[in-house]
Amino acid sequence: MGISENNEIRSNLLQCPLDNNDKIFFTLMDYLNNLFTSKEPKDILRFYDFFDNRDQLIKWMMERPKGNYRIVEFNKENNDIIVVIPTMDVNGKFAKTCRDEIFKGLHIIFVESGVGNYYFNIAHNLNAGLKKALEYNPKWIIVSGDDMYKIDDVEVLKKELSKIDNKKIDIVFLEKGNYYSIPQYFGKKTWRYKLYKYIFDRNLFKLFKKFKIDYFYALYNFKYSLVSKKVPNTDFINMVSFGIFSSNYLKKFENIYDDTYINESEETDFSFRSKLENANTAFIKYRIGTFIGSSLGIGKARKLRSFASIVYLNYKYSNLFDDLLKNGL
Numbered sequence: 001m002g003i004s005e006n007n008e009i010r011s012n013l014l015q016c017p018l019d020n021n022d023k024i025f026f027t028l029m030d031y032l033n034n035l036f037t038s039k040e041p042k043d044i045l046r047f048y049d050f051f052d053n054r055d056q057l058i059k060w061m062m063e064r065p066k067g068n069y070r071i072v073e074f075n076k077e078n079n080d081i082i083v084v085i086p087t088m089d090v091n092g093k094f095a096k097t098c099r100d101e102i103f104k105g106l107h108i109i110f111v112e113s114g115v116g117n118y119y120f121n122i123a124h125n126l127n128a129g130l131k132k133a134l135e136y137n138p139k140w141i142i143v144s145g146d147d148m149y150k151i152d153d154v155e156v157l158k159k160e161l162s163k164i165d166n167k168k169i170d171i172v173f174l175e176k177g178n179y180y181s182i183p184q185y186f187g188k189k190t191w192r193y194k195l196y197k198y199i200f201d202r203n204l205f206k207l208f209k210k211f212k213i214d215y216f217y218a219l220y221n222f223k224y225s226l227v228s229k230k231v232p233n234t235d236f237i238n239m240v241s242f243g244i245f246s247s248n249y250l251k252k253f254e255n256i257y258d259d260t261y262i263n264e265s266e267e268t269d270f271s272f273r274s275k276l277e278n279a280n281t282a283f284i285k286y287r288i289g290t291f292i293g294s295s296l297g298i299g300k301a302r303k304l305r306s307f308a309s310i311v312y313l314n315y316k317y318s319n320l321f322d323d324l325l326k327n328g329l
Contacts, residue, residue, distance in 0.1 A: 032060065033292055036305060044304040045203060047094050054211045058312055061260050067119035072110045079136040082107045084129035086122055087146040088115050094146040102150045102288065103142075109144075110132055123257035123266035128254050138247050139166045143267075144288075145241040151287040160219060160284035161244070170279040173174040173237055179290040180208045180242040181283075184217045184268075185235045186321055187228025192325050204307075211311045215321050217268055232328055238268050241290050249279065254290035265309035269316070 035047035072090045074275060087095045090112045096307045099108050111129040113120045114234040133141045140161055164172060173181040189208070197205040207213070215231065217238070250256055257266045272280075 018221075019291055020320075029060075030066065033064065033118060036238060039301050041300045041304055048207055048304075048307070051211075054311055054315060056262070057211060057308060061262060061308060061312060064121075064262065065119045066121045066124040066259060067113060067117050069111050069113050069125045069128060071129065072112055073132075074108045075105060075111075076107055078105065078107045079138050081140045081142065081158065082109060082133040082136060082138045083142040083144055084109045084111065084126065084133050085144050085146050086111045086113065086125045086129065088113055088117075091145075094148075097150070097151040097293070098144070098146055098148065102154065103144075104154055106154060107136070107138075121259055121262055123259040123261050125140060126257050127255050127259060127265070128255060130250060134247055134250060140172070141245050141247055143243045143245070145290065147291040148241070149289040149291065157284075157286045159183075160286050164282055164284070166247060168280060169279045169282045170246050171239075171274060172244035173239065173281060173283050174244075174286055175283055176291055177242070177288070177290060180240045180288075181294050182238045182240055183235070184238045185274075186215050186217050186231045186317070188215055188231060188321065188325065190229055193228060207307055211307075211314075212318075213310060213314050214318060215314055216310060217272075217313075228251070229325070232324050234271050234321070235323065237281070238271045240267055242288060243267070243271075244284075260312055261309045262305075263309070264306040265313050269313060272317075300328075 005229070032047055032050060033048075035043045038044060048057070051060070083098070083106050085098055085108060087098075087110050089095060090110045095110055109129050109132055111125040113125060129142060130143070161172065176182060194205065194208075196210065216228070256270065258269055259266070261269065303310075
């Protein structure tokens with residue numbers, strides 16, 4: 001591949017196809033997306049001001065373009081275990097670490113979005129990578145973030161998975177890490193929580209009220225008892241940045257991740273849905289490290305962008321949570 005061809009591919013990753021190719025034009029979608037993807041919290045707050053209610057926001061999320069991607073594969077001859085990794089740059093340091101150190105020798109499918117892809121949608125890209133992986137009919141498909149670092153050798157991972165029957169087990173979790181295999185539950189806000197937000201973060205308090213946010217997912221190691229009422233029977237393991245799936249299990253889904261989510265909560269949704277569907281799970285002793293927020297950040301702007309996904313998650317599950325609280329199931 002020549003330099004000019006490579007540059008053309010990377011440029012194309014940053015564009016979405018137009019319905020009308022005769023002219024380039026700016027739309028309200030572009031304007032709102034620029035506010036949404038801004039690094040400035042004030043811009044993201046302006047984005048939410050545009051919508052009158054939850055339904056309008058979710059409609060925008062559903063209509064938002066999914067961005068472009070390209071698939072790049074390594075070690076295609078090894079197909080028992082395939083690793084799917086979303087990344088901005090397949091030649092970047094994180095992707096190189098994944099293929100040269102962490103998962104060395106395994107078949108890796110990178111889904112590259114390109115740096116500066118403002119319509120980036122991680123759920124959409126993961127679905128593309130998983131569908132590609134399923135074409136090889138592997139025993140196991142691993143979904144991993146690219147911002148990871150090596151602790152255990154890949155041979156430990158292979159040995160541990162060889163002990164498990166992929167026809168009987170749907171999902172394999174690692175023992176709890178700092179950003180994967182996290183025990184969680186859903187809780188409903190109490191008046192204490194609302195008072196806390198009103199005093200210390202009025203902007204978020206207003207958003208919670210405007211967009212009907214009653215529920216959020218809580219970590220067991222946080223002291224949420226004063227601010228949330230646990231929803232019965234919602235305990236689940238959140239895979240977050242690392243999950244292992246039997247290909248037999250993933251074949252059941254037309255789209256594995258819900259791509260209405262943009263850059264948050266898609267893995268939480270799938271983890272919780274798998275619990276509701278009684279997926280068979282197992283745990284293995286393999287350790288891997290995670291650099292948290294290396295690509296999307298961990299500051300106030302990221303927190304505000306993530307709010308849109310919390311709105312959508314409440315839209316999907318509030319009725320279920322209401323019933324569970326009412327009936328104590």
